[in-house]
Amino acid sequence: MHHPMCFSAPASFVTAGLTGAIGVIALTRVSEPRQLLFAATPLFFALQQGIEGLLWLDLPLAQDEHVSSALTLLYLFFAEAFWPVYAPLAVWLIEPSAHRRLLMVACLGAGVGVGSYLLWWMLGHPQLATIVDYHIVYGTGYRQPDAVGIAYVAATGLPLLLSSQRTVVVLGAIVLSGLVVAYALYWEAFVSVWCFFAAAASVAILCHFEWLRRRSSGSARA
Template identity: 55%
Template sequence: MCFSATASFLTTGLTAAMGLASLRRAKTWRELPLALAPVFFAVQQGLEGLLWLNLPAAPDGSLSTGLAFLFLVLAEAFWPIYAPIAVMLIEPNQGRRRLILACVAAGLGVGTYLLWYIVNWPHGAVIQDGHIVYINGTKHGVVVALAYSDEAGHRFRFEAGQSFRFHSGRCSDLKPAIFRTDPGSR
């Protein structure tokens, strides 16, 4: 998690175990992407745990930079694309699948855009006030931030008529990049 190596590694272990249990319970190929979601989240949290261990020793080192890059790719580019596709695959209702397709399109647009920025602009991570703050070399516009937060908050809304929302608090997992600290404000 975004507040200690111990929390990150504990989350890694628990979500990996849940992912393996989910994979065993998946009955069709359409359920596999959703069942794999905890495994991908475990990888993301494992990367963050490694960052907690490495940032104090070598904040500008190649390992810290690589771990921050991989974390940002998962948190900002992978999830907006992957999650709505996983939900769309398990939705039995054709009408709701068409609605979820709008989330897939938004996720593809936002995820691709954010991946481009992660690859082409400086990025990194710092420990600040007991949290890891992920830094990207640019600020994203309000439209991108709103699309990201809207897509992240609504991607599970159509599944089985339920309404689920993510709230990331101070953690960076699903937080729009516009709210991150930029290098000039340190």
């Protein structure tokens, strides 16, 4: 099984720089501790893209397989095991509606399950990364069951759409669009849409905090 990724080292590093900068700005807009995970999301986008940028630099050299293997495993850890847990938790923390928070807990449970399974799988099987036709392709020779893909989507996309906050729902629409586009290829591509969607998702997160700040300022003046 394999899936194509971003186009080049510069593309990865530019995306990492852009999303990282947005993440730093978003963190300066935080007014409550429970908002920290959501605001920090672009920083993890940036870290993931930075790791792939390093892979772009290392793979053509083929001098030390241990380096490329470690970078591949680290990238896939974020893509497959980290996000299904982090995303629902970050959204749950900022959700004011008790009913919606309960639904998000179910999504978090699915995320812990699918993330743990994918982590167990990647640690127990070889994970390969190669450059093919201007893409980095990650392959294991095995297609995960559809149920795994469904659980991944439920964990990473559904909590955003369940939010009572409009800006978070917009973020959910961006993420879900990426997942739908990826699904047209194969389920593994669920975790490989960052170059196209990470920047847009990061902007949506920053807009969320700007909207909260302006609403708060408006309430204070009133």
